[in-house]
Amino acid sequence: MLVTQQKVLRRFWYPVVPADRLATEPLPFTLLNTDLVLFRDSAGKAAALVDRCCHRTARLSKGWVEAGNVVCPYHGWTYAGDGRCVRIPQRPGGDPGKNIAIESFRCTERYGVVWVALEEPLRDIPALPEYDDPAYRRVFEFYEPWEAPGLRIMENSFDNAHFAFVHKESFGIVDEPEPVQPRLEPDPAGFVMYADVPVKNPEIQRGNLGIDADRTVRHYEKTWWMPFSRKMKVTYPNGLVHIIMTLTAPIDDRRSQVIQFLLRSDSEADAPAENLTRFDRQVTHEDMAILEGCDHDVPLSPAGELHMPTDRPGLEMRRMLARLLAEHGEQEVRRGGCSPALLASAAE
Ligand code: FES
Numbered sequence: 001m002l003v004t005q006q007k008v009l010r011r012f013w014y015p016v017v018p019a020d021r022l023a024t025e026p027l028p029f030t031l032l033n034t035d036l037v038l039f040r041d042s043a044g045k046a047a048a049l050v051d052r053c054c055h056r057t058a059r060l061s062k063g064w065v066e067a068g069n070v071v072c073p074y075h076g077w078t079y080a081g082d083g084r085c086v087r088i089p090q091r092p093g094g095d096p097g098k099n100i101a102i103e104s105f106r107c108t109e110r111y112g113v114v115w116v117a118l119e120e121p122l123r124d125i126p127a128l129p130e131y132d133d134p135a136y137r138r139v140f141e142f143y144e145p146w147e148a149p150g151l152r153i154m155e156n157s158f159d160n161a162h163f164a165f166v167h168k169e170s171f172g173i174v175d176e177p178e179p180v181q182p183r184l185e186p187d188p189a190g191f192v193m194y195a196d197v198p199v200k201n202p203e204i205q206r207g208n209l210g211i212d213a214d215r216t217v218r219h220y221e222k223t224w225w226m227p228f229s230r231k232m233k234v235t236y237p238n239g240l241v242h243i244i245m246t247l248t249a250p251i252d253d254r255r256s257q258v259i260q261f262l263l264r265s266d267s268e269a270d271a272p273a274e275n276l277t278r279f280d281r282q283v284t285h286e287d288m289a290i291l292e293g294c295d296h297d298v299p300l301s302p303a304g305e306l307h308m309p310t311d312r313p314g315l316e317m318r319r320m321l322a323r324l325l326a327e328h329g330e331q332e333v334r335r336g337g338c339s340p341a342l343l344a345s346a347a348e
């Protein structure tokens with residue numbers, strides 16, 4: 001599936017930037033090949049406009065923000081958060097007249113993140129009750145582009161068979177490759193996967209988890225936030241809860257922008273944020289190294305690749321995405337064109 005070719009994918013909220021990075025400067029962001037300028041409007045609300053001035057197409061993201069309006073760096077035409085041109089400095093009094101505007105997009109803030117939907121969203125951003133629960137602290141981990149599509153990143157997150165290989169240096173048990181089978185349940189966000197997975201517990205994790213043993217068990221409750229984000233709730237035998245939010249936005253067919261933060265049921269005194277991030281970064285770099293080498297054009301039809309039982313969550317994602325396309329009258333677009341196999345599999 002080439003994500004930029006599937007129109008219905010424009011109808012989801014995507015996490016584009018941590019909210020605190022959107023301050024006084026306009027920021028560029030490319031979402032599904034659409035170039036956006038992000039800034040804070042006169043009410044301090046996050047705004048997203050097409051990153052093209054309607055005079056001579058200059059990039060507004062190279063301009064600046066003045067009184068909550070974005071100013072084009074070329075000749076100074078100025079736009080409000082709703083896309084209206086509010087000033088043309090070359091005209092008497094700067095009056096732009098009526099009806100000059102550029103395209104604006106839905107933009108909101110939730111969970112410390114700015115989200116954009118390019119078209120009327122099909123569903124709201126999923127609930128994350130732990131975010132406002134004082135029992136949890138928040139730890140920001142990273143914000144960066146990956147050379148991998150969201151679907152590969154999501155499938156990897158729900159794949160119990162890769163730990164012994166990809167994560168052999170961190171938490172995978174290399175000589176126990178037989179994976180734990182996942183249990184799936186429906187969820188309004190997508191689905192939830194449960195699994196109890198034995199893991200290696202290296203030195204840094206002993207401190208992070210307060211578990212002084214070579215091994216421990218992760219009780220996973222992973223929620224797929226259709227289409228390309230996830231909530232991974234890990235509960236350890238001592239009751240500690242470590243939630244990893246991995247939110248991704250499709251830049252284009254090959255790349256995703258990834259935001260990761262934690263919600264933890266302990267305190268900084270129990271485990272310094274720096275050590276939590278150090279271990280999670282090791283793990284995510286291990287995943288990234290593999291995912292960036294995989295083919296970006298993930299087939300939705302089961303016939304497109306070979307599978308094993310632990311691939312069920314990924315296959316369920318593909319099935320649900322195929323159904324979404326079918327419900328909106330779309331065919332899967334792949335590098336070679338449309339995929340006829342999809343129509344058959346979506347109908348099953
Ligand atoms: S190109 Fe933007 S004001 Fe001229």
Ligand SMILES: [Fe+2]
Pocket residue numbers: 156157162166167283287
């Ligand atoms: Fe992984």
